[in-house]
Structures are given as structure tokens and as C-alpha cells.
Amino acid sequence: MLLLTITAYSVAGGVDYGAGIWDLLAGGGARADRARALIDHAMAPVWEANNVWLVLAIVLCWTGFPLLFQSVFSSLYPLFAFALLGLILRGAFFAFRHLDDSPRTQRPLSVVFGLSSLLAPFFFAAALGAIASGQVAVGGPNIPVWQACISPMSISFGLVSVAATAFIGASFLVGDARRFGMPDMVDYFRRRAVIATVALIVVGTIALIAVGLENSRLFTGMLTGPGAPFAIATVALTPVVGFLHLRGIFRWFRVLSVVVVGSLVIAWGLAQSPYLLPWQLTIAQAGAPLGTEVLLLVVTFCVLVVVLPSLGLLVYFDQRGALGTPEA
């Protein structure tokens, strides 16, 4: 039972991180206003995948860990409401901007799109920060909701997320600009990637201090516990990516950016495991009954077997589309 739950957790977590990374990728893209055409072009195939991953993550969470879901949403609903607002505005306005062809309406659409791209990653990460700070009580809030929502940790997690989003987004856009043969845009996003690296290091340090002050047990878990290798990977590799961009070395930078952001999340996850809500609710306590877990595994298996190949096919078509013109 425990084993199954852990498997389900790691899968659900994996999906979660996937959602996070897509989100980051898309969100960061929005910051750069001038390169709208490139961003639009680069993001078209991924933006809808965002929503789908996220819905899947939420659904897996409430089915697999109902009590966790109840606790988190009861305490942190304002954060989720704002994240949701950002999410829907971004999705809708990206689509509409993509379809609209009159320059008069382009500007306001883009502004809304950009702002909403900041909202979503900030508030989602703030929710994670609030969970990590240990302020979320099992079942329902035992302190005023605003206290659970607003803490040094939630705010600093939100800022880290925005910086990380910008960082990985810029990194990927450098790659896209190269692929589409737009040298001016390569330099444009390279500069931004460097700036984002510096920002990430600064807010990352602040966040680490916040963790140390507010939840020292998590702090030690991150630096000496199972999360340590991942934490160290993030700390060590962030400057490396910045350096690569600074010197214009176009190798490995995308993979490394993914590693940086991915290990950041994993470091947090491992540092508080086996607790879902730090020091209160463990995975085993929150898990749904056996039958449900089995069904979730089947669904996850279907996602892996059926969805990923078809997603691959779609991406393949898209890449072909980018290479050749349609022959109709």
C-alpha cells in the first residue's frame, strides 16, 4: 500500500513538475515584449499543453490525496484564485492574440497576456511556499487564512518562481531564435537570460534565508538530507548557465536550465518527504484507498502509453511545419 502510494506520488509529482516546467517556459516567454512574433511562434504548440498538465495534476491530487487537497485549498484558496485568474487570462488571451490580426487590438491583448503570465507562476509557487512553511493545517485552517497565505516563505517562493520562469523561458527562446534563424533575437534573449540568472541567484538567496528563518527543519533537510544533491546541483549550475549565455556558448544551455529548475523543485520535495504537509501529514496518511490508487496507476499508464506517443506525433508535425511549407 505504502509502496503504491509512493509510486503514485512520484508519478503525480512528475506530472506536477512537468506542468511547472511548461508553465515556466511559457510564462518567461511573455516577459519579452519586443520579440512577440518569435514568442508567439515558439509557444503556439505548447500553450495548451499547460492547461492539460495542470488539470491532470489537480485531478490526480484530489483523487490520490483527498485530504491533502482539502487541507491545501481550505487554507490557501486566495492564492489559488489569483493563480487561476492568471492562468485563464493567459490561456485565453494568448489564443486571441494569436488569432487576431488587427494591430489596434494587439497591444492591449499583449499587455493582459504578459501580466497574467506573471500572476500564475508567482501564486502557484507562493502556494508551495506556504505549504513548505508548515502553516497549512490538516483539514482546514487553524490560523487566519491570510497568515497562512502571506509569509516570508510564500512570497520568496513566488519571487523565485518568477525569476526561474524568466530564466528558463529566456534560455529556451535563445534556442528558438537560433532555430528560426533570427540572429538579432538570439542576442536579445541572451542578454535577458543573463539578467534573469542574476535575478534568480539574488532571490534564491533571499528565499533560502527565509526558509532558514521560518522552517529550519526544512532548511537542514534541503542542505544535508536527501534533497542535498539536487539543491547543490541548482546552486552550482545556475551560474554555469549564466556564464554560457554571457559567452555565447550555445551548447547544453537548454538541458542545464531544465536541470536547474527541475532540481530546485525536487530538492524541496525530497527535503520535506515523507511529509506532504511538513511535519503534519505524511504520504501514507493522506493516500486514498487501495482501489483508487490502482485506478490512478492505470490512468497514468495510459497517459504514458497512449498520450505521449500521440503528443510526439503532434510535435513532429509541428516541427515539419516549421521546416517545410504546407503543400496545399
Added chain:
Amino acid sequence: MHFLTSFAAESALVPSRVQMAFTLAYHVILVPLGVAFPAYTLLMEGIGIYKKDPVAIRIARRWSVVMAVQFAVGAVTGTILSFEFGILWPRLMGRFGAALGMGFAIEGLAFFLEAIFIGIYLYGWTRLRPRTHFMLGLALPPAGVLGTISVLAANSFMNTPRGITLGSSGQVVSVDVLGALFTPALAYEFWHFLIATYIAAGFLVASIYAVAWLRGRRDHYQRLAFAIPFTIAAILTPAEIIVGDLSARALVADQPAKFAAMEVTWKTRSHNPEVIGGLLNDSGQVNFGISIPSFDSILIGLSPDSVAPGLTSVAANARPTIAEANLTHLAFDAMVGLGSAGVALTVWYFLVLLFRRRLPQSRWFYRAASLAGVGSYAAVETGWVTTEVGRQPWIVYNLMRVSDAVTGASGAFVWSMLSVLIVVYATMAVIAITLLMKLAGRWHREDAGQAPTAPEEGAPYGPRSEIVSARRPRRAKQGMSWIFQSLITAVVAIFGLGVLIVLVIALSFLGLGAVARRSIRGLRRSSSS
């Protein structure tokens, strides 16, 4: 000031219900097209391929764009709904998530598949051979059906919870997966709703071309685009009435209070009249309305002696309030009325088809047909109101009250969230409609002789239009080799077969036989009591 503080302290129950109703009502508008429209589009494409009719292909290609636009909006409203389960009803999910959530987990899978295959379908128009493209598209209708089953499994669990073992404090301790997924209500809810989506989508699409007919467009394009969806919706309409009748009868046993509310029956009795219109008052009398003596009893058990359950057979705090019962009743009557109007239109259509051997030519027919789209949507909405309001005050029937599931957030918070959502939804509606009008205008000009464009270019999920920049010109590649295309076809065929097998298994659980059995059981119970 006093008003403000009391406002802030108000329970979130009312605004949460209003918000859920609003967002769901909006989402339900998008569902029929999402589930059923791909099937119509594929049928049209199939006709185009089989009869080598370029006009049919052109229609299918344009429909696929509309499909994508509305699916994009549906994806957004669906995401909002999944958040609302947490923001508004955290305790529902905390307590029953392990059972209720399973349907949604499967729906997540179906939604994923649908999104991807809509993308592939749109991309494929110019990149695949017609047959391969058609085969790939065949994945869409089963994905829609899978999504319908799974969401309705969750809803049926709320209506007739089964397959769970409750612990001492009411928490779910074990879940029987099949039992909790295939609850009794699913058998009738599934068929009733699935057919409804095909009818609503068919009538809606046809109604657009009925308007075109009234405006004087009477070519092959208009005839084809009108006749195909209209005929299918028309065939299904009488079937829907039968399934609906079986569903209502099954409710006598499954949810007597809901049935009593639908028929505004106060006391359990035989020779119960069928009341059309009319409102129940606090003392249990029905004012206004037309009453047909004993007809409700006849509908339940084919005899005036059949016993109809009354609202008072359930404790006052466990049944809908008078206002809720009246709303349920009026919504139910509206749904049945619209359904009957649909049958009348259908009979008209088939009589003309049968005796004149051609499509109707009467202006009045097309006027009626152009209302059929809106009418069938109204029927879907009222049917949904009937089932949801009729379940009150329960969120999970007889196990959890709506008031026990609601968030601890303040009423003010939920009200403000609701107002933001209203603005967002209104904006989405305006933009989506503008967009569709623009597309319609473009297609109209094309048909009048301008050079055609690829309709799916730039649509959500569709291929990206070429980027405007200093790109190195590259040589256009040839289409994919036939080996590769055959390979894809084989993969999709295997996938389709798999989905089909799963569906057949699922459907055998849900066979119409099961619906019939349930309604017979309801019939026996009502005549024995």
C-alpha cells in the same frame, strides 16, 4: 458599515452555489460541440472522401476550425471548474475525492487525448493523405465518449453513491473501483446525455445553414451542411424521448424526492395528476398550471393505480425546498416541452423526405429549424438544472449536504471571485463570437470567388502560420512517404481498437438493458408500495 461587516461575515454557501451554477452552465454550452461535433465533421469528411466531393471536404475543414475554437474555450472553462472544486467545495473533495475523483482522472486522460488529436487533425489537412487523416480523426469521437462517461460517472456518484465503505467518522475507508464508477444512475444519465450532445450539436450546426437558406443561399454546399447534421439529430430525437422517459422512471426508486420535485407532488399517492406548469406553495397546493388527471401515475406504472412518491415522503430537511422544487419542476417541463417540439419538427422533416423525396422547401420549416439549435441547447441546460437542483440539499445524495461541503472562505471573497469570473467569461464569449463571425465572413467571401486559404492556419491547436521575419528560405519538403503514413494508420488502428474494446466493456455495463431493468424495478416498487 454594519452592512459591510455582515456582508463579509456571510457564509459562502449562496455565492458558491451561484458561482458553480454560473460556471457549469457556461461549460455545458461548450460540451455538446466538444463531444459530438468531431463525429459530424468526420462524417462530412468521410462523405467527401467516399464520394470524391470537394465541397464536403471544404465543409469538414471549416468545421474543424470551429471545433478547435470552441474546444479552446472549453479547455479554459474546464480548468476553472477543476479549481473551483478545491476553492468552493474543499470538504467534498477531501471526503469523497477518492471515489468521486476517479471519474475526473479518466476525464483528464480523455481531455488530453482530445486536445492532442484535435491538434493532429488540424495539422493533418495539408500534411497527410486524406485516408490517413480520416483514420487519425476517428480517435476523436471515442475520446469524447470516454470523457462523457467519466464526467457522468462522477455526477452519477453524487446522485447514487455506491462502491464505498464508510468508516466511523464518515470517511471513505475503501473504494470498489468499478462499483463507484458504474453507479446505477450512470446507466441512464450516460445515454440521456450522450444522445443529447449529438442532438444539440446537430441541430445547432444545422440551424446556421437553415438561416443561410432563409437568406437565399441554396446550393450544394448549404444543402449538404444542413441535411447531414439535421438528419442525424432528427433520428436521435425520438430515441432521446424514450431514454428520458426511462430515466425519469428510474428516479422513482433512486431519488424519490427529485422525482416528486419534478412533478410537484406533495403527498405520495396513486392517481397522481401530471401537472404542466404550475407552482407549489408552502402548504403543498399547486397553483396555476394544467393538470392531466392520473397521467403521472400512468407514466410511472402504465396504470392510474401506480403510486407516485411525494415530497413529504422525505424529511423536510432532506428534500428540496419549495422554491427549489418549483425550479426543478419548471426546468423539467421546459426540457420535456422542448423535446416534444423537437419530435414535431422531426416528424415534419421525415414526412417531407418520405413523400416528396427532397428536402423541405417551406420557409416555415426553416424558420423552425433555425430555432432548433437554440432550443436543443435550452433543453440541455434545463435538463441539467433538473438533475442538480432536484438533488438539493445533498451534494452527495443522502451522504453529504451542500452546506457541509462548502468552503470556509467568506461570502465576500466568493462574490468578488464570481464577479471577476463573469467579466472574464463575458469577454471570452465576445471574443470567441467575434472570431467566428470573422471566419464566417472570410469563408463567405471565398465562396464568392476569392482565392481560398487554409482555414485551420492559425487556429488554436492548428498549425502555425509562417513567421514574418528574415528567415533563411528553405526548400519545401515533399509530403511524408507512404510507408510512414501506413505506419501511422496502423498505430491509430490499434489504438482505436483498444479504445473500442474498452468502450464495449464499459457500455456492456451500461447497456440500455440496464436502464430498462432499473425502470422496471422502479415500476415494481411503485406498484407494490
